[in-house]
Amino acid sequence: MASVTDDDLKQMSQDERAKALGMTTEQLTGKSLYIEFDPEATERYTYPWAYDVDFNKRTEIDTDDMTTTEVNIAVRDKMKEGYGTIVLKNPRGKHSLGVGILNKLNLIIDGSCGYFGVGLIDGPNVRITGRVGWSCGENMMAGTVVIEKNAGSTFGAAMRGGDLVCKGSVGSRTGIDQKGGTIIVGGETGALSGFMMQRGRMVVCGNAGKNLGDSMYDGTIYVGGEIRSLGVDAVEAELTDLDKAWLTRKLTQYGLMPDKGVDHFTKVVAGKQLWNYDNLEPTEKKLIL
Amino acid sequence: MAGTQYRGSEIKDVDQFLKDAAGLESEREKEIGQHIGYRYDVNLVPDYDRITPFLQKYMEVMGWDDLNWLEDVHMGYEEGAPAVFDRNNNGWVRVPDSIELPDNQQDRDMIARELLIKFQMSDRHPLVALRKAYMKF
Numbered sequence: 380m381a382s383v384t385d386d387d388l389k390q391m392s393q394d395e396r397a398k399a400l401g402m403t404t405e406q407l408t409g410k411s412l413y414i415e416f417d418p419e420a421t422e423r424y425t426y427p428w429a430y431d432v433d434f435n436k437r438t439e440i441d442t443d444d445m446t447t448t449e450v451n452i453a454v455r456d457k458m459k460e461g462y463g464t465i466v467l468k469n470p471r472g473k474h475s476l477g478v479g480i481l482n483k484l485n486l487i488i489d490g491s492c493g494y495f496g497v498g499l500i501d502g503p504n505v506r507i508t509g510r511v512g513w514s515c516g517e518n519m520m521a522g523t524v525v526i527e528k529n530a531g532s533t534f535g536a537a538m539r540g541g542d543l544v545c546k547g548s549v550g551s552r553t554g555i556d557q558k559g560g561t562i563i564v565g566g567e568t569g570a571l572s573g574f575m576m577q578r579g580r581m582v583v584c585g586n587a588g589k590n591l592g593d594s595m596y597d598g599t600i601y602v603g604g605e606i607r608s609l610g611v612d613a614v615e616a617e618l619t620d621l622d623k624a625w626l627t628r629k630l631t632q633y634g635l636m637p638d639k640g641v642d643h644f645t646k647v648v649a650g651k652q653l654w655n656y657d658n659l660e661p662t663e664k665k666l667i668l
Numbered sequence: 669m670a671g672t673q674y675r676g677s678e679i680k681d682v683d684q685f686l687k688d689a690a691g692l693e694s695e696r697e698k699e700i701g702q703h704i705g706y707r708y709d710v711n712l713v714p715d716y717d718r719i720t721p722f723l724q725k726y727m728e729v730m731g732w733d734d735l736n737w738l739e740d741v742h743m744g745y746e747e748g749a750p751a752v753f754d755r756n757n758n759g760w761v762r763v764p765d766s767i768e769l770p771d772n773q774q775d776r777d778m779i780a781r782e783l784l785i786k787f788q789m790s791d792r793h794p795l796v797a798l799r800k801a802y803m804k805f
Contacts, residue, residue, distance in 0.1 A: 388800055396801040414794075415762045416752075420786040422722065424729040427791055428799060434731060483730050504731050520755075521737035522730075539755065540737025559740040578710050578740060599711050625713040632733050648711070654704065 425502075429482050432463035442476075443469040450476060458482055474512070477505060494531075497524055500541075513550075516543040519560065525633060532569065535562045538579065544633050551588065554581050557598060565635045573600050573647075574610065582626065582644075584635055592647050596654070600647040601626060603637060614650040622646060682773050689748030707745045708773065714739055715774045722782045735781065743773070743780035752780040754787065757794045761787055 383399045391399060438457055442450045450467065454477065457465050464485040470476055474493035477486055477500065484503035488496075491509030501520035506527075513531040516524050516538055523542045532550030535543045540560040551569030554562045559579040570588035573581055576595040586604035593610020600613075601622070609615075618641075626641040637643075685691050691703040714735055723735065730736070743750055743763070750763040763769075763783065770776055787793060 385800070393802060400797045400801045414757075414759070414787075415764055416767075416783045416787055417790070417792070418764055418767060418783075420790050422786065423789040424726050424785070426789060427793075427796055485731065502730060523732065523736065540740055542736060560737060561739070580711075580713075597706075597710055621713055621715070628716075628734070651705075 425483060426481065429502075430458040430461070432458050432461055432482065432484060434463040434485055436462045437464040437466070438462045439466040439468055441468045442473065443471065447473050447475050451478065454480065454486070458484060470509075472512070477503075491528075500524075510547075511545075515545075516541075519543060529566070534564075534568075535560070538562065540579075542629075542633075544635075546633075546635065548585065553583075554579070557581065561629065563629065563633060563635060565633075567604070570607075571610070573598070573613070576600070576649075582629065584630070584637060592649070594653060595649045596651075597649050601641075601644045602647065603641075603644050606645060606647070609647065612650040612653045613647050616646045616648045618642070618644060618646045682771065682776070685745035686748060686750065689745075708742045710740070710742065712742065712773065712777070714777060718774050718778055720778050720782055722785075723778060726785055738781040738785070741777065741781045741784055743769075743776040750776070752784050754784060756788055 388396050388399065440450065440453050445453070450473065454465055466487045466489055467476065468489050470488050470490040470492055472491050472493045475495045476488060476492050477497040478495065479499045480486070480503045481501040482503060486503050486505045488505065488507045492507060492511045492515065494512040494514055495517060496507070496511050496515045497505050498514065498517040498519065500522050503522045505522065505524040508527050510528040511526050511530045514533045514536050515526065515530050516534065517536045519535065519538045519541050521541045524544065526545045529547035530545040530549040532552050533555055534545060534549040534553045535557060537556045537558060538554065538560045539558045542561045542563065544563040546565040548566030549564050549568050551571055552574055553564065553568045553572040554576055555574045557573065557576045557579045561579060562581045564583045567585035568583045568587050571590045571593055572587055573592040573595055576592060576598040578598050580598065581600045583601070584603040587602045587606045589608040590610035591606050591608070592600050592613030595613055623641050626644060627636065630636040630641065685707045691707065692698050697704055727735065741752065744753055745751065746760045750769060751760040752763065754761050767779065
């Protein structure tokens with residue numbers, strides 16, 4: 380692998396590159412790779428391929444006559460030039476704006492976005508001054524996204540990390556299949572929020588619709604208002620001092636701290652009574668034997 | 669961490685899964701021969717009084733007010749050894765024996781976060797080769 384140069388790789392097809400880098404010959408044994416950390420690893424804070432951007436270097440892009448692809452390529456080109464703060468003007472509800480940014484960056488979208496805005500991001504801080512459509516922040520890995528107005532359904536679907544904040548209200552199925560990170564809703568959330576949630580935290584300052592946390596495997600949901608109904612296997616739990624400290628810090632950070640504090644929040648977790656996928660396992664073993 | 673509830677049993681000791689790699693507690697776990705659930709508390713929120721200088725610097729570089737995605741990173745235990753799950757390569761990365769483990773989960777989690785960042789940002793991370801092989805644009 381070490382003998383193959385980058386120039387050699389550029390001449391190869393994808394299959395050839397994969398073989399040359401040893402990827403199709405490695406044995407995958409078990410679920411763990413068991414690489415060991417190198418305690419002497421260089422202290423670096425960004426990915427090796429990340430653009431070196433400066434937050435103090437600012438630029439604007441007028442997206443009025445551009446397609447989504449053109450906008451997203453323009454953002455990447457600006458990052459290449461070292462711009463660390465990019466403002467997108469006149470987004471006019473375009474879909475899929477700002478997706479797949481794997482870099483530190485301040486991205487300001489001055490207006491509203493359509494569907495699938497800022498999905499798959501890993502690192503940037505995004506502020507959207509308007510509204511967003513369905514699935515904002517889907518599969519988000521890291522960074523912060525703050526929406527000043529309302530958001531559509533499936534807000535933060537399959538989210539894995541970072542903070543996704545909507546200061547207004549959101550639609551149904553918020554954080555469906557959430558695998559990590561924090562979703563904060565300043566207003567209300569719709570039905571089936573936290574459906575099949577697996578990890579992470581969701582904070583709803585207002586009311587939550589019916590079937591909250593239905594079939595959640597793990598994770599925590601905090602609700603400041605009324606819960607219309609809990610979903611299957613979602614149960615209330617004790618709000619600890621660590622929970623209160625965390626809630627206070629996060630909500631203060633985004634200017635959403637209620638006047639009456641956080642003591643009134645209800646904490647919802649998985650009852651874990653549906654974790655029965657292993658129940659049949661002994662039976663299956665017997666059948667096979 | 670000690671006393672943290674998880675399904676069917678309780679993590680009584682921060683070293684539970686170092687002393688007993690299998691960690692079979694309940695009757696059901698013994699019956700199927702495997703531990704059910706995580707070997708650490710996935711819902712444990714970080715104690716920022718215990719943050720390390722490296723992590724503080726990382727937050728500053730990224731422009732974050734807190735640990736952001738690292739709030740979900742904990743030190744886990746695989747086959748009796750301390751390890752951290754790296755979502756970018758979908759596998760566990762072992763903590764070397766040379767690193768002395770603190771006596772509480774919060775400090776261990778901070779070490780795990782620091783090691784994971786150093787590894788993910790290094791040239792020896794599998795993503796570096798994967799990008800070379802498969803990146804389309």
